[in-house]
Amino acid sequence: MRIAVIGAGALGGTFAALLSRAGHEVEVTARGAQLSAIRERGIRLSGGFGVANARVAASETLSARPDLVLLCTKAQDAEEALVQNAAALEGAAALDGGGGLDGVPVIVVQNGLDGVQTAERVLPNSECFGLLVIIAANYTTPGEVRVTTAAPSYLGRGTGPADAETLRWRGVLAEAAPVIAQSNFVGAQWTKLIVNMLNGLPAITGLTVQEVVAHRGLRIALTRSMREAVQVGIASGVRFGSLQRLSDARLRLFAHMPLWLGQLLPLSMKRRMGNVPNLGSTQQSLRRGQRTEIDYLNGAVERAGLVAGVATPVNAAITALVHEVEQSGEFLSAAHAIGRINAFG
Ligand SMILES: NC(=O)C1=CN([C@@H]2O[C@H](COP(=O)(O)OP(=O)(O)OC[C@H]3O[C@@H](n4cnc5c(N)ncnc54)[C@H](OP(=O)(O)O)[C@@H]3O)[C@@H](O)[C@H]2O)C=CC1
Numbered sequence: 275m276r277i278a279v280i281g282a283g284a285l286g287g288t289f290a291a292l293l294s295r296a297g298h299e300v301e302v303t304a305r306g307a308q309l310s311a312i313r314e315r316g317i318r319l320s321g322g323f324g325v326a327n328a329r330v331a332a333s334e335t336l337s338a339r340p341d342l343v344l345l346c347t348k349a350q351d352a353e354e355a356l357v358q359n360a361a362a363l364e365g366a367a368a369l370d371g372g373g374g375l376d377g378v379p380v381i382v383v384q385n386g387l388d389g390v391q392t393a394e395r396v397l398p399n400s401e402c403f404g405l406l407v408i409i410a411a412n413y414t415t416p417g418e419v420r421v422t423t424a425a426p427s428y429l430g431r432g433t434g435p436a437d438a439e440t441l442r443w444r445g446v447l448a449e450a451a452p453v454i455a456q457s458n459f460v461g462a463q464w465t466k467l468i469v470n471m472l473n474g475l476p477a478i479t480g481l482t483v484q485e486v487v488a489h490r491g492l493r494i495a496l497t498r499s500m501r502e503a504v505q506v507g508i509a510s511g512v513r514f515g516s517l518q519r520l521s522d523a524r525l526r527l528f529a530h531m532p533l534w535l536g537q538l539l540p541l542s543m544k545r546r547m548g549n550v551p552n553l554g555s556t557q558q559s560l561r562r563g564q565r566t567e568i569d570y571l572n573g574a575v576e577r578a579g580l581v582a583g584v585a586t587p588v589n590a591a592i593t594a595l596v597h598e599v600e601q602s603g604e605f606l607s608a609a610h611a612i613g614r615i616n617a618f619g
């Protein structure tokens with residue numbers, strides 16, 4: 275099958291290499307040094323899914339119409355990247371009779387809550403799905419991607435059970451990596467947003483995700499940010515989707531736990547992540563001198579909290595501090611970060 279990957283960074287590079295290794299014809303889009311490295315040497319994948327050196331077609335925008343496309347940019351780049359590639363992806367209209375759409379099917383591989391809707395808006399004649407990823411992939415050298423945690427990914431759309439098209443595309447992706455068909459995908463996006471509270475504090479401090487969870491003061495701040503996010507979800511009427519042993523019932527219990535007990539949640543996430551150092555995708559953007567996705571993570575919790583009438587001082591503080599580090603290029607010490615977060619309330 276011809277599969278395109280828009281945005282061959284950490285996850286895009288991982289999926290492109292795995293799909294190529296599974297025998298698919300893969301084309302990726304990339305920019306700058308990453309594009310040059312992939313053209314010259316291919317994508318070098320190492321870590322949890324084994325080693326692969328994938329020779330794939332690479333350009334700034336897609337050169338041909340694929341059968342399936344994975345959108346793997348950060349959330350803030352999604353719309354522009356889709357628009358740039360729309361000519362290769364869009365269809366004319368809804369097909370008669372079958373109820374299907376004739377645009378290229380899109381799988382949005384992205385954190386945050388907005389990705390699938392963005393794809394549906396830009397490509398109204400495409401079937402759009404989301405892929406929630408628990409894999410941790412680190413990309414700090416052009417052309418090289420290292421999977422520090424291998425884990426299944428979760429494919430779905432909407433709030434109901436996984437439909438036939440979801441099962442079909444799950445089958446294709448599963449040739450390359452473990453993928454589970456997800457029911458209540460929208461609720462599962464919220465569950466993943468709770469997991470992504472792991473991203474902000476490493477980006478502020480320059481520590482790995484594992485070091486942040488191991489640090490008592492940072493772990494308390496992290497637990498508070500997760501508790502706020504769950505409370506916002508509940509107040510917004512969300513039914514959390516089950517993902518990686520996190521269920522709606524478990525998160526509702528967590529929302530009312532004292533902090534000393536709630537800390538078990540990030541500790542269990544750290545245990546599942548394993549010991550290979552993971553910077554988290556937000557810190558990796560900072561280390562490459564790029565804008566981060568924080569407005570779609572802790573920032574999304576802050577915005578939803580405003581609508582639902584739930585105070586989110588810790589998420590507001592983390593969002594502001596990540597922006598501060600974006601501007602200054604200097605990480606904060608753990609003590610300084612904790613002091614600043616506590617000052618927010
Ligand atoms: N990395 C991880 O472990 C995980 C990441 N995620 C999520 O997956 C998504 C992707 O993350 P990640 O892979 O880390 O991101 P990266 O920043 O590593 O990769 C995104 C890539 O997209 C490229 N890109 C952006 N816009 C365009 C464009 N218009 N045309 C071509 N290329 C473009 C970027 O290029 P440039 O560098 O030039 O901007 C970059 O190489 C995010 O939402 C993230 O939160 C989820 C789970 C784990």
Ligand SMILES: CC(C)(CO)C(=O)C(=O)O
Pocket residue numbers: 385407408409410411469470472473483552553554555556
């Ligand atoms: C789960 C986690 C923290 C894995 O790295 C992630 O989603 C990210 O880095 O964006």
